[in-house]
Amino acid sequence: MAQEGQPQVGDGLLDLIKTRRSVRAHTETPVPADVLARLLEAARWAPTGGNRQRWCFVVVQDPLRIRKLASVSPGLMGRPTALIVICSERDNGAGRSRELDEACSLIETGMAAQNIMLAATALRLGSCPVRSFNAAAVGRLLKLPAGIQPELIVTLGYPARAARAPDRRSLEDLIHREVFGHAGQDEPEGAQA
Amino acid sequence: MKAGSLQFDLLAFLSYLAVSARGCLDEPKEYGPFRLVDGMARLIEICQEAGLADEGWTELRAFVDAHKLSVMDEAADYATFLDDVVARTVGLLEQA
Numbered sequence: 001m002a003q004e005g006q007p008q009v010g011d012g013l014l015d016l017i018k019t020r021r022s023v024r025a026h027t028e029t030p031v032p033a034d035v036l037a038r039l040l041e042a043a044r045w046a047p048t049g050g051n052r053q054r055w056c057f058v059v060v061q062d063p064l065r066i067r068k069l070a071s072v073s074p075g076l077m078g079r080p081t082a083l084i085v086i087c088s089e090r091d092n093g094a095g096r097s098r099e100l101d102e103a104c105s106l107i108e109t110g111m112a113a114q115n116i117m118l119a120a121t122a123l124r125l126g127s128c129p130v131r132s133f134n135a136a137a138v139g140r141l142l143k144l145p146a147g148i149q150p151e152l153i154v155t156l157g158y159p160a161r162a163a164r165a166p167d168r169r170s171l172e173d174l175i176h177r178e179v180f181g182h183a184g185q186d187e188p189e190g191a192q193a
Numbered sequence: 194m195k196a197g198s199l200q201f202d203l204l205a206f207l208s209y210l211a212v213s214a215r216g217c218l219d220e221p222k223e224y225g226p227f228r229l230v231d232g233m234a235r236l237i238e239i240c241q242e243a244g245l246a247d248e249g250w251t252e253l254r255a256f257v258d259a260h261k262l263s264v265m266d267e268a269a270d271y272a273t274f275l276d277d278v279v280a281r282t283v284g285l286l287e288q289a
Contacts, residue, residue, distance in 0.1 A: 067205060074228055074231070132216055
């Protein structure tokens with residue numbers, strides 16, 4: 001057992017989670033291939049419902065293609081030197097309804113993106129998730145076949161400057177204990193399992 | 194059309210305007226003014242690279258870039274920021 005006050009296993013990960021920032025100003029230094037490979041490996045290990053892994057990752061490093069994608073992605077700011085476009089394979093719902101399939105794809109995309117962004121932070125790389133893009137235009141520029149849906153773009157590049165930490169709502173404001181509206185440690189009134 | 198040419202940069206800007214217009218139908222209404230002022234910064238950047246922007250334009254772009262994202266967490270102050278952008282732009286117009 002770890003002693004009180006000593007670093008715990010996982011503290012490093014918690015630090016990464018808290019120091020990740022959405023980086024929108026980049027240097028011109030390209031992202032090395034081995035660094036990109038590590039980010040993609042992190043993405044590959046994100047969980048998916050039923051381990052279906054119905055996704056793919058389009059890596060873009062060509063400056064002209066990045067520029068074209070940026071012009072149809074208003075949420076993409078700065079001059080990232082690499083992009084990972086997370087796509088879902090919507091033509092294989094594994095028996096799910098369309099609505100559930102879309103919801104699961106978005107959740108799985110988010111988990112893969114978080115893995116990428118935390119790995120990027122660990123490697124001193126800046127990242128930013130971008131959802132504000134025109135999906136039809138992105139699909140066309142990336143030559144995505146029918147059934148492959150671009151869900152999220154993760155921009156990558158070395159930060160040109162430190163990004164400010166955004167405000168966060170307090171835990172007290174966010175957390176309910178046992179039932180909604182109960183914040184204390186005591187048993188909520190009338191609560192029964 | 195050559196990549197990096199003024200014509201390419203303007204086409205990229207037109208694309209930005211087109212997809213922003215479409216996106217505004219679905220996105221939060223605060224994104225509308227944000228896209229417009231971000232568009233100002235993007236257009237000034239194109240003018241800078243083409244040698245068409247003077248010091249006043251450069252300062253205007255720096256001001257917009259420094260504050261445009263504040264709509265994300267200081268929405269209440271965004272009107273003040275936009276008023277300032279208007280005043281600075283009209284100031285340049287007066288001098289023209």
